[in-house]
Structures are given as structure tokens and as C-alpha cells.
Amino acid sequence: METPSSYHRRLAPLLLLLCFCTLQVEVHASRKKLYVAYLGERKHGHPDHVVASHHETLSSVLESKQDILDSIIYSYKHGFSGFAAMLTKEQAQQLADLPEVISVQPSRRYQTTTTRSWDFLGLGLNDKVPSDLLHRSRYGEDTIIGIIDTGIWPESRSFSDDGYEPVPSRWKGVCQVGVGWDRSNCSRKIIGARFYHAGVAEEELKSDYLSARDANGHGTHTASTAAGSVVEAASFHGLASGTARGGAPRARIAVYKSVWGSGRGAGSGNTATVLAAIDDAIHDGVDVLSLSLVVEENSFGALHAVQKGITVVYAAGNSGPMPQVVRNTAPWVITVAASKIDRSFPTVITLGNKKQIVGQSLYYEGRNSSGRTFRLLANGGLCTDDALNGTDVRGQIVLCVAFQVPPLALFPLALKNVLDAGASGLIFAQYSMDALDAEADCKGIPCVLVDFNMANQIGNYMGAASSPVAKIEPARSVTGEEVVAPKIAAFSSRGPSIDYPEVIKPDIAAPGASILAAKGDSYALLSGTSMATPHVAGAVALLKALHPNWSPAAVKSAIMTTASITDARSMPILAQGLPRKIADPFDYGGGNINPNKAAEPGLIYDIDPSDYDKFFGCTFKKFIQCNATMLPGYHLNLPSIAIPDLKHPITVSRTVTNVGEVITPVEVTRGLHVWQPYLAQ
Structure with a gap:
């Protein structure tokens, strides 16, 4: 009887021959690649006739009908005319030379995601395996994000409450009814709605709903970016198609409509409406406030929110790339610059x-x-x-x-x-x-x-x-390595801060260019620091879900000290403008946000909320000895140091709190941002 080993020895030459033949076939097949041929508008009414024309076109470069059938992968026959086919480089060139063919390009591998920014930031849902932070935070389950903006469009698929548990018992908000809005428009996703119109110009109100319903689209876009539910097959007229979602897709949304007008842009509001919204939000029990708008500096409403444990996130403004134009620069809020992601059109x-x-x-x-x-x-x-x-x-x-x-x-x-x-x-x-x-x-x-x-x-x-x-x-739509990212967008407002020169602003950069999110019943691509702000708010919601006892200062510190200052090529992040330059802290603060790293910062620079009064009490209080009793702002325990008029040696200290594993002394200054050119002024 033949043993297994002798049988294998006898069969070995045949196995080698088979392997060699298979290798030759694979090498030959590898010469062909998938190409996409575009022929423009359909020149035939019936789709079958369009397909037949594709076969006729391919017959110019392929020898037989069977070759054509084997080569063609897709026929585009409804909205436009074109096809995808497996071709050699020479065949693709021959095809491109035909007069009826507009272009022939290799098919490139694209990731089918719309809110691409979240995948770019490492919070991906690819292959149904969420990022570590998404998993551990339970997608932001039951955190409440307050959106102070132009309202919301509740029928959008991004605000579906399918599978949601009842509204958290700690919620104290209301569902305010109005024009085009009744109690059924609130849900387990949109758990509260209020609107504020007193003092708003009459012409703005005439073009809007006198309710929390969003006629503008700005608020819907920002709300869905921060906390939109998962929506398959979303796109902007076919561009950026894929799965749309917010950063904290299981978070709850509370709507505070303080900005009015249905025209392009964010409409108009006033200090009174925004302060009323912040005041109610504090009462209602939100965890995070997202304000994609520019308000007057020295907003005490935001300070009170922070002192009540609410993280407040503001837009830096769209007046870049000139210096000293950054807005919303109070040290207790997170001020967000806009960066570009790895997607272009x-x-x-x-x-x-x-x-x-x-x-x-x-x-x-x-x-x-x-x-x-x-x-x-x-x-x-x-x-x-x-x-x-x-x-x-x-x-x-x-x-x-x-x-x-x-x-x-x-x-x-x-x-x-x-x-x-x-x-x-x-x-x-x-x-x-x-x-x-x-x-x-x-x-x-x-x-x-x-x-x-x-x-x-x-x-x-x-x-x-x-x-x-x-x-x-x-x-x-093109995504991935073809597009160098992140970059600081040219429109993003730059520091230093005029109102608070002792504080480096902005604090952080986040995706804000060509962001796809909900607008009305559909989806739109918008740009601005308004779009960057809810990216940070969504990340904050995840961090709050994971670390419910962290203070707003702790959350801010974690985000700033773990941010990235290099792009996907490990090169320094660039800031767009004229001329383009390497970004610095006045462009992006700590860098481009990295939510996964922020979940485990190791060390944080925490601040007792009452400390803000010791350094910036003069902002809100009028008393004779104000200047004598207030401490210089650069002594506040921020994760950055800025001394605007350094004329003699000054000792500045910082206190760090370990929220991670045991560390070594060399790690103590990790993430602390000291901007030397500014110190030397």
C-alpha cells in the first residue's frame, strides 16, 4: 500500500506544474484593470439600446462578442451613458481615442461614507466594528446635546428615534409648540424644543416658522453632524454618497432656536435670544452646548453654563486667513477652527x-x-x-x-x-x-x-x-490618499485673541469644509467653522458618556493635549491662505481633534469653575479695586501659556491631574502648548 508521504512525492511534479500554470494565468490577467468610460448624455431612449451602443463601442477594441461580454462590468444607461470594463492599458487608450468617448479613467477605490469626517477622525463604523471610543461610550447613549441655532427639521431621517429607550428621567425640558410644530415633532431623539423670537427683526420672522422648525437649514445641518442617527444611502445629488451619521449617533438632541431667517447663511439673532437659550439649556439639563454662531465677546451665559458642568462649544468665525480675527474667545469655552478632510470634488x-x-x-x-x-x-x-x-x-x-x-x-x-x-x-x-x-x-x-x-x-x-x-x-467624489489632509481652511478665523490676549485661541480644529449633513428632507454639503463646531460637540458627547465626572475644563484639556499637529503623511499640518504656511497654535490651537486619543489623555489641566472669576471677573463686574484683585490670565490652569507683553522674567505654573495609568515625570508636560513667538513679544 502506498503511504501518504510517497503519494505526495509522486504527485509533487504535477502540483508544481499546476502552480506554475496558475501563476502564469494570474500574471496575464493582472495586465487588465477596471476602467470607466464616460460617453456623456444618453443618445438612445431605451436602456437596452444604450447597452447595445456600449457593446458597439467596445467592439472597436475587443475582437469578439464574447470578449465584450466578459469585459464589461457595468453599463450606465439611465441618467447618463457610460460603462465600466476590464481592459488593458493599451485597450483603454484605444477606447479613449474614439470620437464618441469623452473620457476613460481607471476605476479608483473610494470609501462609501458621506459624513466622511467622522471616519477621517477615526470614529468609523466600517465592517460594523466601531472605534474603541464609540464602543466604550455606547455611541453617546443618553448624553444630551443642546443645539442653539436656526432650529431643526424633525422629519429628516437623521433624527429617527427607532430603537431608542425612553427620554432620560433627568431631562427637564419642554416641547414648545408653534407654527408647523406640535408635540408629535418631539421624540426620543429630539427630546426638547424651544424658540426665542422677541427682539428679532420682523422681516426675518416673516420668512421663517414661528416655532422650532428650521426654515434655514443651518441648525438641521449642525444638529445632524453632532448627533444624527445612522442613515444609509445619503448623498448630495449623488456626490459623497454613503452612510451619514453624527459623531454621537445615540445622543439626544435639545433644540433652542435663537437665530432666524430662511435665506442663505445663519440668519440673524441677538444677544437676548442666545442668552435665553443658554439659560433654559442650563435648566433643562443638557450636557453639551453647540453654538455655530458668532456672538458678542464676554458672554456670561456661557460662563454660567460651564460653571454648571456644561461644556460649551463655539465657532471661531469665517474671517480668515487674516490674524486677530478669531471670535468667541472666552477661556471657558472651546473655540473651534475649521480644517479640511481627505475628500474633494x-x-x-x-x-x-x-x-x-x-x-x-x-x-x-x-x-x-x-x-x-x-x-x-x-x-x-x-x-x-x-x-x-x-x-x-x-x-x-x-x-x-x-x-x-x-x-x-x-x-x-x-x-x-x-x-x-x-x-x-x-x-x-x-x-x-x-x-x-x-x-x-x-x-x-x-x-x-x-x-x-x-x-x-x-x-x-x-x-x-x-x-x-x-x-x-x-x-x-475622491477620498483617501489622493487628497492631503487635514489642512486649516483659508476661511477659518485666526488668532491671537484681541479680547483675551492671555489665552491662545482657537482651541482646536475640526472638519469644517464640504461637510455632508441633513438639510430639510435631504442632505447638503456646507463649509464653515459652523460645520466644525458640531464635530467637537459630538466628540464631547462621547467623552462625557465615557467620563461623566469630567469637568468642562478636563474635557477641553483632553481634546487639546491629544490633538494631531501632523497630516496623514506625518508632515506638519498646513494652513491655507496667501501664502500657504505651516499651521501654528493661532491657526488650530492644540491641533486637529483626535477623539480616540482624547478618551485617554493620561494627564489633564483641570480648572475649578470658580477660578474663572479670579482671573476674568473684571469682564462682568464693576468695582473700584478690580485691577488690583484680579490675577493675570496666563496663570489660569489652561493647557497653553500666552504672555502678550513679556518684558521681564515671569514664573508661570501649571497643575496636572493624572486620569490614566502611572506616569513618569517626563510625561508631565506632554501636550502643553507654549507659543514661543508670542511669548517673545
């Missing part, structure tokens, strides 16, 4: 001479304009009403140029003007491609952002062509 412009230029936009297919070629017209300026007056732009793509810095709000204005004038598209040029933020909805017409260099190339073509034309393709 490249958009291809094809000129009449076949030259292609890649800009950025949120252009999605609509109005039968996708793939169409239009005449080009140079406006020579910002496309203002006056500049367009008397110019026939109908059926043309208008080139506009913004020389102002920063041009954040100019692109949407130019888009509105050319739309009103009847133009068919917009190319908007600004100073730096690095600072492009695809924030404006193109409203279904071709529109794209380019830099001055690209605009110059377009201008040269227009000067040489007797009848210049261009075609703008819909944007696509």
Missing part, C-alpha cells in the same frame, strides 16, 4: 481645443446640461449685477475672476448673478487652487472653481479661438 473642463482643466465644484447633472458644449464669455470681473448689465450671456458659460482675499462668499454671489442673467454655466477663478472649497450648489447648471493659473490658460485659449467653447462635466 474634481470637475473636468474640456475646452474647444481638447485641453482639459480640473477644478472643483458641486456640479451635478441637471437641466439637460451635462456633457453639452457652450460658448465661453469672459466677464473680466466678479460677475456683479452691474458688470453683467447689458451683456447677453444667455446660453453661454461665463468666466469670472475674484481678486479679493478671501473669496469665500463671492462664488455663490456670482453664481446667482449669472443664473439670474440666463447664463448656462460659470467658471469662477480665485487666487489659489489650494484654498478651493466646493461649497455652493450649482443649481443644476455647469459651474466650477479654478485658480488664476487655470483661468489664464482658459483666457489664452479664448484669445486664440474665433468661437471659444467649453464643456463642464459633473463632479465626482
Whole structure:
């Protein structure tokens, strides 16, 4: 009888031969890659006819019908025409040379996530395995985030309360009814709603709901970013498609509508409405307050909230990149700068001479304009009403140029003007491609952002062509290593603080550029420190769920001392602007937020809430010996040190509290931010 070992020895040559043949087949097959061919608009009515046209196109590069069937993976036959096929590099090039083919590109691997920012920050739900912090905090279960903003749209899928337990018994808030809002609009997710309209301009109220319902969309967007429930298949007209959710998806939401107006932006409110909201929030029992708005400095309402154990998170403002424009800089609040994540929306412009230029936009297919070629017209300026007056732009793509810095709000204005004038598209040029933020909805017409260099190339073509034309393709979503991130957005307000020069501000940076979140019944991509603020609020909710006894100062310290100051390539984080530079604490405070590391900071710089009165009591109190009794602000136990007028040696001390494992003395100063250029002034 043959033994197993002798049988294997006899079979070995055959096994080797089989392995060799398989290897050869794999090597040959590896020459083929998946490519996507785009053919523009459908040229056939029935989907079957579109598929047949794809097969006919492929027959130009493949030999047989069977080869075509084996190669083609997908046929795009409803909204546009195109296909995905396994091809060699040579076949892909042959295909691209065909006149009916617009482009052929390798298929790239993208992560199918919308609130991409949370995955970028390490709080992922990929493969149903949550991050350590999400798991340990139970997704922020039963923490309560108060949103002081423009209200909320309760029917959004982001506020579903499926599977939620009853409202926490400690909640003392109310569900205030009003126009378009009854008690059924509150739920186990939206557990409370209030609105404040006294003193608000009548014209703002006329365009809004006299209730907690959000006509603006700003509050809905921020609330869903902080604590939105998990929503599958969300996108902005197909862009950034995937799963949308908040940072603390199981947290409860309390709505305090203090800002009014249905127009673009955050509307208008006043100090009285915001203070009333903070006051009620303290009473109601929120754990975190998120305010994506700029209010007057020296807000005592926020101080009282902090002294009651509520962490208050504010936006730094959108006036960057100039220095000394940061807002909401009280030392007891967390002031948030905006960073960019590893996602972009490249958009291809094809000129009449076949030259292609890649800009950025949120252009999605609509109005039968996708793939169409239009005449080009140079406006020579910002496309203002006056500049367009008397110019026939109908059926043309208008080139506009913004020389102002920063041009954040100019692109949407130019888009509105050319739309009103009847133009068919917009190319908007600004100073730096690095600072492009695809924030404006193109409203279904071709529109794209380019830099001055690209605009110059377009201008040269227009000067040489007797009848210049261009075609703008819909944007696509790109994520991952192709996009260097994080970066500090150009619009993000920079320090130092004018009101509190003894405090380095902002405190932290968080994703705030092209953030997808709920707006009405759908989803929108918005940019601003307003979008960055709820990212920090959501992370705070997770930390509060994990460490319920941490003070607001402890939470703030943990976030600041564990933040990242390098990007995905382990290079220093850059700050966008003119010129671009390496970011410093006046751009991002402690750095870009890292929620998972903040959960275990090891050491914290804690502050007794009453200590704020010892250092900043003059802010709110008027008495004769104020200056004599108040201590310099740089002695406050913050995780940073700033001395604005250093003329002689000063000793500054800090006290650390160990909230982790046993540490060594060398770790004591870990995370303490001392900004030397500022100290040397």
C-alpha cells in the first residue's frame, strides 16, 4: 500500500506544474484593470439600446462578442451613458481615442461614507466594528446635546428615534409648540424644543416658522453632524454618497432656536435670544452646548453654563486667513477652527481645443446640461449685477475672476448673478487652487472653481479661438490618499485673541469644509467653522458618556493635549491662505481633534469653575479695586501659556491631574502648548 508521504512525492511534479500554470494565468490577467468610460448624455431612449451602443463601442477594441461580454462590468444607461470594463492599458487608450468617448479613467477605490469626517477622525463604523471610543461610550447613549441655532427639521431621517429607550428621567425640558410644530415633532431623539423670537427683526420672522422648525437649514445641518442617527444611502445629488451619521449617533438632541431667517447663511439673532437659550439649556439639563454662531465677546451665559458642568462649544468665525480675527474667545469655552478632510470634488473642463482643466465644484447633472458644449464669455470681473448689465450671456458659460482675499462668499454671489442673467454655466477663478472649497450648489447648471493659473490658460485659449467653447462635466467624489489632509481652511478665523490676549485661541480644529449633513428632507454639503463646531460637540458627547465626572475644563484639556499637529503623511499640518504656511497654535490651537486619543489623555489641566472669576471677573463686574484683585490670565490652569507683553522674567505654573495609568515625570508636560513667538513679544 502506498503511504501518504510517497503519494505526495509522486504527485509533487504535477502540483508544481499546476502552480506554475496558475501563476502564469494570474500574471496575464493582472495586465487588465477596471476602467470607466464616460460617453456623456444618453443618445438612445431605451436602456437596452444604450447597452447595445456600449457593446458597439467596445467592439472597436475587443475582437469578439464574447470578449465584450466578459469585459464589461457595468453599463450606465439611465441618467447618463457610460460603462465600466476590464481592459488593458493599451485597450483603454484605444477606447479613449474614439470620437464618441469623452473620457476613460481607471476605476479608483473610494470609501462609501458621506459624513466622511467622522471616519477621517477615526470614529468609523466600517465592517460594523466601531472605534474603541464609540464602543466604550455606547455611541453617546443618553448624553444630551443642546443645539442653539436656526432650529431643526424633525422629519429628516437623521433624527429617527427607532430603537431608542425612553427620554432620560433627568431631562427637564419642554416641547414648545408653534407654527408647523406640535408635540408629535418631539421624540426620543429630539427630546426638547424651544424658540426665542422677541427682539428679532420682523422681516426675518416673516420668512421663517414661528416655532422650532428650521426654515434655514443651518441648525438641521449642525444638529445632524453632532448627533444624527445612522442613515444609509445619503448623498448630495449623488456626490459623497454613503452612510451619514453624527459623531454621537445615540445622543439626544435639545433644540433652542435663537437665530432666524430662511435665506442663505445663519440668519440673524441677538444677544437676548442666545442668552435665553443658554439659560433654559442650563435648566433643562443638557450636557453639551453647540453654538455655530458668532456672538458678542464676554458672554456670561456661557460662563454660567460651564460653571454648571456644561461644556460649551463655539465657532471661531469665517474671517480668515487674516490674524486677530478669531471670535468667541472666552477661556471657558472651546473655540473651534475649521480644517479640511481627505475628500474633494474634481470637475473636468474640456475646452474647444481638447485641453482639459480640473477644478472643483458641486456640479451635478441637471437641466439637460451635462456633457453639452457652450460658448465661453469672459466677464473680466466678479460677475456683479452691474458688470453683467447689458451683456447677453444667455446660453453661454461665463468666466469670472475674484481678486479679493478671501473669496469665500463671492462664488455663490456670482453664481446667482449669472443664473439670474440666463447664463448656462460659470467658471469662477480665485487666487489659489489650494484654498478651493466646493461649497455652493450649482443649481443644476455647469459651474466650477479654478485658480488664476487655470483661468489664464482658459483666457489664452479664448484669445486664440474665433468661437471659444467649453464643456463642464459633473463632479465626482475622491477620498483617501489622493487628497492631503487635514489642512486649516483659508476661511477659518485666526488668532491671537484681541479680547483675551492671555489665552491662545482657537482651541482646536475640526472638519469644517464640504461637510455632508441633513438639510430639510435631504442632505447638503456646507463649509464653515459652523460645520466644525458640531464635530467637537459630538466628540464631547462621547467623552462625557465615557467620563461623566469630567469637568468642562478636563474635557477641553483632553481634546487639546491629544490633538494631531501632523497630516496623514506625518508632515506638519498646513494652513491655507496667501501664502500657504505651516499651521501654528493661532491657526488650530492644540491641533486637529483626535477623539480616540482624547478618551485617554493620561494627564489633564483641570480648572475649578470658580477660578474663572479670579482671573476674568473684571469682564462682568464693576468695582473700584478690580485691577488690583484680579490675577493675570496666563496663570489660569489652561493647557497653553500666552504672555502678550513679556518684558521681564515671569514664573508661570501649571497643575496636572493624572486620569490614566502611572506616569513618569517626563510625561508631565506632554501636550502643553507654549507659543514661543508670542511669548517673545
